[in-house]
Amino acid sequence: MSRPESSFVTDRATLVRRLKMILPAHCLLVEDEDLRPYECDGLTAYRAMPLAVCLPESEGQVIDVLRTCHQLGVPVVARGAGTGLSGGAMPHAEGVVLSLARFNKILRVDRDSRTAAVQPGVRNLAVSEAAAPYGLYYAPDPSSQIACTIGGNVAENSGGVHCLKYGLTVHNVLRLRVVSIEGEIFEIGGGAPDAPGYDLLALLIGSEGLLGVVTEVTVKLVPKPELAQVVMASFHDVARAGDAVAAIIAAGIIPAGLEMMDKAAAAAVEPFVKAGYDLDAAAILLCESDGTPEEVAEEISRVMAVLTASGAHDLRVSQSEAERLRFWAGRKAAFPAVGRITPDYYCMDGTIPRKRLAEMLAAIAAMEQKYGLRCANVFHAGDGNLHPLIMYDASLPGEWERAEAFGADILELSVALGGSITGEHGVGIEKINQMCVQYATPELEAFHRVKAAFDEKRLLNPEKAVPSLHRCAEYGRMRVHRGELKFPELERF
Amino acid sequence: MSRPESSFVTDRATLVRRLKMILPAHCLLVEDEDLRPYECDGLTAYRAMPLAVCLPESEGQVIDVLRTCHQLGVPVVARGAGTGLSGGAMPHAEGVVLSLARFNKILRVDRDSRTAAVQPGVRNLAVSEAAAPYGLYYAPDPSSQIACTIGGNVAENSGGVHCLKYGLTVHNVLRLRVVSIEGEIFEIGGGAPDAPGYDLLALLIGSEGLLGVVTEVTVKLVPKPELAQVVMASFHDVARAGDAVAAIIAAGIIPAGLEMMDKAAAAAVEPFVKAGYDLDAAAILLCESDGTPEEVAEEISRVMAVLTASGAHDLRVSQSEAERLRFWAGRKAAFPAVGRITPDYYCMDGTIPRKRLAEMLAAIAAMEQKYGLRCANVFHAGDGNLHPLIMYDASLPGEWERAEAFGADILELSVALGGSITGEHGVGIEKINQMCVQYATPELEAFHRVKAAFDEKRLLNPEKAVPSLHRCAEYGRMRVHRGELKFPELERF
Numbered sequence: 001m002s003r004p005e006s007s008f009v010t011d012r013a014t015l016v017r018r019l020k021m022i023l024p025a026h027c028l029l030v031e032d033e034d035l036r037p038y039e040c041d042g043l044t045a046y047r048a049m050p051l052a053v054c055l056p057e058s059e060g061q062v063i064d065v066l067r068t069c070h071q072l073g074v075p076v077v078a079r080g081a082g083t084g085l086s087g088g089a090m091p092h093a094e095g096v097v098l099s100l101a102r103f104n105k106i107l108r109v110d111r112d113s114r115t116a117a118v119q120p121g122v123r124n125l126a127v128s129e130a131a132a133p134y135g136l137y138y139a140p141d142p143s144s145q146i147a148c149t150i151g152g153n154v155a156e157n158s159g160g161v162h163c164l165k166y167g168l169t170v171h172n173v174l175r176l177r178v179v180s181i182e183g184e185i186f187e188i189g190g191g192a193p194d195a196p197g198y199d200l201l202a203l204l205i206g207s208e209g210l211l212g213v214v215t216e217v218t219v220k221l222v223p224k225p226e227l228a229q230v231v232m233a234s235f236h237d238v239a240r241a242g243d244a245v246a247a248i249i250a251a252g253i254i255p256a257g258l259e260m261m262d263k264a265a266a267a268a269v270e271p272f273v274k275a276g277y278d279l280d281a282a283a284i285l286l287c288e289s290d291g292t293p294e295e296v297a298e299e300i301s302r303v304m305a306v307l308t309a310s311g312a313h314d315l316r317v318s319q320s321e322a323e324r325l326r327f328w329a330g331r332k333a334a335f336p337a338v339g340r341i342t343p344d345y346y347c348m349d350g351t352i353p354r355k356r357l358a359e360m361l362a363a364i365a366a367m368e369q370k371y372g373l374r375c376a377n378v379f380h381a382g383d384g385n386l387h388p389l390i391m392y393d394a395s396l397p398g399e400w401e402r403a404e405a406f407g408a409d410i411l412e413l414s415v416a417l418g419g420s421i422t423g424e425h426g427v428g429i430e431k432i433n434q435m436c437v438q439y440a441t442p443e444l445e446a447f448h449r450v451k452a453a454f455d456e457k458r459l460l461n462p463e464k465a466v467p468s469l470h471r472c473a474e475y476g477r478m479r480v481h482r483g484e485l486k487f488p489e490l491e492r493f
Numbered sequence: 494m495s496r497p498e499s500s501f502v503t504d505r506a507t508l509v510r511r512l513k514m515i516l517p518a519h520c521l522l523v524e525d526e527d528l529r530p531y532e533c534d535g536l537t538a539y540r541a542m543p544l545a546v547c548l549p550e551s552e553g554q555v556i557d558v559l560r561t562c563h564q565l566g567v568p569v570v571a572r573g574a575g576t577g578l579s580g581g582a583m584p585h586a587e588g589v590v591l592s593l594a595r596f597n598k599i600l601r602v603d604r605d606s607r608t609a610a611v612q613p614g615v616r617n618l619a620v621s622e623a624a625a626p627y628g629l630y631y632a633p634d635p636s637s638q639i640a641c642t643i644g645g646n647v648a649e650n651s652g653g654v655h656c657l658k659y660g661l662t663v664h665n666v667l668r669l670r671v672v673s674i675e676g677e678i679f680e681i682g683g684g685a686p687d688a689p690g691y692d693l694l695a696l697l698i699g700s701e702g703l704l705g706v707v708t709e710v711t712v713k714l715v716p717k718p719e720l721a722q723v724v725m726a727s728f729h730d731v732a733r734a735g736d737a738v739a740a741i742i743a744a745g746i747i748p749a750g751l752e753m754m755d756k757a758a759a760a761a762v763e764p765f766v767k768a769g770y771d772l773d774a775a776a777i778l779l780c781e782s783d784g785t786p787e788e789v790a791e792e793i794s795r796v797m798a799v800l801t802a803s804g805a806h807d808l809r810v811s812q813s814e815a816e817r818l819r820f821w822a823g824r825k826a827a828f829p830a831v832g833r834i835t836p837d838y839y840c841m842d843g844t845i846p847r848k849r850l851a852e853m854l855a856a857i858a859a860m861e862q863k864y865g866l867r868c869a870n871v872f873h874a875g876d877g878n879l880h881p882l883i884m885y886d887a888s889l890p891g892e893w894e895r896a897e898a899f900g901a902d903i904l905e906l907s908v909a910l911g912g913s914i915t916g917e918h919g920v921g922i923e924k925i926n927q928m929c930v931q932y933a934t935p936e937l938e939a940f941h942r943v944k945a946a947f948d949e950k951r952l953l954n955p956e957k958a959v960p961s962l963h964r965c966a967e968y969g970r971m972r973v974h975r976g977e978l979k980f981p982e983l984e985r986f
Binding site for chain 2: 207
């Protein structure tokens with residue numbers, strides 16, 4: 001695997017001595033065996049050992065750690081639960097991991113204003129659990145919601161199966177309290193629909209830990225719908241399923257969720273969760289409706305009409321909450337299920353315009369032949385967000401390299417089709433090269449100037465998310481800008 | 494009125510000579526009588542004469558103008574239709590106005606992807622007109638939508654009566670093409686739900702012309718709902734009307750519009766538009782529902798139940814599209830209607846938490862006594878966005894100063910109640926002092942660093958939107974930070 005260039009050289013002894021001055025012993029890890037669990041996040045193919053892991057318990061300690069690192073010129077990688085899939089929390093070999101794991105308190109749940117203030121280390125699902133007594137919940141629901149933290153969600157601007165209707169993290173966070181690399185606190189956002197001044201809230205959300213360290217998050221809560229039902233539709237033909245997705249949106253319906261699985265994904269999942277998926281179908285579509293019973297009944301009947309007209313050969317509607325959860329269970333467990341049938345898998349995260357779904361699937365099938373690897377496909381179809389799961393065996397020489405090249409092809413084709421290299425998992429270390437395909441020099445320069453406005457020494461999560469122009473020049477020699485020449489055959493897809 | 498400090502000294506002869514080299518004669522105004530129409534925008538109380546007005550016809554000319562001004566160190570104020578209400582397009586006395594009026598082409602309307610690419614000088618309503626043949630429209634609908642331009646909407650992050658359900662400009666713009674002050678083009682955003690890299694799209698939207706000049710805007714289009722109906726409710730008591738707004742939202746209903754008018758506003762409007770408003774009511778609420786006929790019928794019945802339970806004494810539902818438009822006509826014409834009954838009015842734009850509406854109205858009534866001026870109130874109630882219209886006569890000595898102080902009191906009370914100084918009109922020149930109340934030094938410093946990342950010489954719309962720390966220090970000597978001491982009696986409201 002490729003490793004980023006690095007310009008940092010840290011005197012470890014000095015660093016550790018200084019950290020010991022500001023953190024009690026139980027808040028600082030420096031021994032190899034203690035550091036090992038932090039060497040990667042959910043993207044296990046990329047690893048590095050940090051020099052130290054800090055586990056601050058107070059905002060004052062966060063400030064002290066950041067000031068110390070700023071003074072010494074030491075890289076800092078903030079970390080939530082480490083469930084990220086793009087290597088955003090992978091340590092820097094010359095740096096410190098700043099774990100927010102102990103910032104795990106729910107500070108307030110306000111029923112009237114429908115907001116909750118939480119620390120960044122609070123798990124996504126715990127917010128909804130705390131809001132449940134008031135009939136409220138936190139809408140963004142990444143598949144990892146049992147484990148992933150709100151701080152990580154903010155860093156990656158996480159989505160989930162319900163983000164088509166309820167929005168991404170950026171649409172559900174109202175306010176952030178942030179510590180800069182220089183140890184200064186600033187608060188951004190507010191209760192108003194449009195806070196005055198530049199929209200630093202949106203700028204910080206999804207910035208992958210490169211602009212500041214969040215110590216408090218105020219989120220919007222939404223009322224739990226009275227009812228939710230799922231339609232499960234089977235298609236003999238993947239292209240028709242893709243067209244059905246476009247047709248639902250074109251009919252003016254905004255489902256609470258609109259997800260798709262191909263045959264390989266359904267086959268992997270069914271023995272694992274027994275959701276009752278149609279294993280003969282080329283594609284399965286799950287379409288959720290929520291609201292009052294009347295609203296749901298009306299929307300479900302419209303959805304079924306569109307699906308039937310689009311060529312679905314089998315339609316089932318969940319008849320109970322248990323059945324609805326079972327329908328979803330398969331989709332939510334797709335990653336671990338694929339993990340059971342292959343030693344390793346590599347999850348991609350491209351987006352494409354909805355109407356090009358069928359082309360993309362045909363191209364992925366061709367890539368399976370080219371690279372000699374299988375790929376199962378699950379999609380947040382309503383958003384055009386693909387999660388191809390490329391199956392490989394890391395113990396076989398050359399397989400990881402083939403999987404990585406397969407993934408790069410998918411991402412670059414996503415850009416060529418008018419989409420992007422990441423829908424919700426972030427760029428991290430994984431897609432840093434593909435950023436050179438996504439953007440031209442002026443946009444990358446604008447990103448670097450914004451970075452410098454917050455972190456002039458580039459200490460916060462360096463070598464992630466935004467590639468240097470030098471790196472892109474190198475990468476451009478291997479591959480080609482904006483995918484034009486990489487896919488000369490694009491018209492035939 | 495107060496005027497901002499200025500540090501620019503421009504050699505007008507050199508500037509004009511240079512501009513004549515890059516613009517044909519019909520694209521450059523330099524004579525006093527030609528400049529006069531540009532001396533203010535919709536905030537007519539603040540005026541300045543620019544040194545020149547440029548009316549470029551091509552992106553190349555925009556680049557040339559910006560490069561020239563950058564080289565000479567001359568301030569540039571971009572301008573759309575000049576309908577803004579916070580003085581954002583007020584010229585700089587040592588600078589150039591860059592009018593985008595001739596960038597008035599609709600470049601593409603794409604029915605399949607439901608997007609339109611337009612130049613910034615296209616009028617808001619013209620986008621919906623161009624999309625109408627496809628059953629689509631552009632959702633954000635500021636009251637000035639007949640005249641205001643998309644470029645101005647982007648600069649101010651405009652809303653409108655439908656933004657409660659359909660979002661502000663930032664939620665409806667997918668992509669921007671921007672020219673930097675150095676004349677470099679960059680493109681931000683894209684079709685994907687979450688473009689990789691920092692969210693520069695959200696950063697630019699609402700940045701009030703301080704970060705770049707937009708030359709192309711790609712907007713999202715939405716399907717026209719089959720049906721829309723409005724419920725008009727009368728209340729004997731303003732506090733009950735405020736509580737009804739909170740109750741509708743609390744019931745999980747997101748109306749397509751939720752607006753409120755007080756007695757003074759209704760009295761001003763009714764003779765003008767003959768909307769059939771109840772002139773005995775202390776407050777009138779308009780609540781719109783849109784969707785399929787079934788959805789609308791169900792939502793309207795829920796809305797009426799909530800309104801009745803909240804104490805509405807009269808309820809009417811629009812029975813035709815003509816009646817619906819008539820109900821809205823009064824709300825949309827509130828500003829000109831108030832303009833008919835007073836020589837001048839000063840429109841404020843604070844936001845407050847919905848549940849504090851009644852307190853705010855009681856406080857405004859007290860301020861009317863204090864300043865000896867009348868105030869009519871219209872609200873985007875669903876968003877907690879107030880538009881108090883303070884009536885005064887500029888020809889009477891001291892009246893404008895009293896109106897301005899009245900407005901400052903409203904804005905600072907908005908902050909003290911947990912809201913903000915602007916919901917949708919922007920800060921501009923008008924609310925620059927109140928930004929010192931809204932934000933503390935670290936946030937203002939972050940704004941200035943972001944500004945410097947895009948415009949190091951501070952030439953784009955200088956002395957607007959973000960106050961200097963020096964200005965805030967001065968203002969703080971007169972008034973008090975975050976409103977704490979300004980409203981010691983706050984608890985009693």
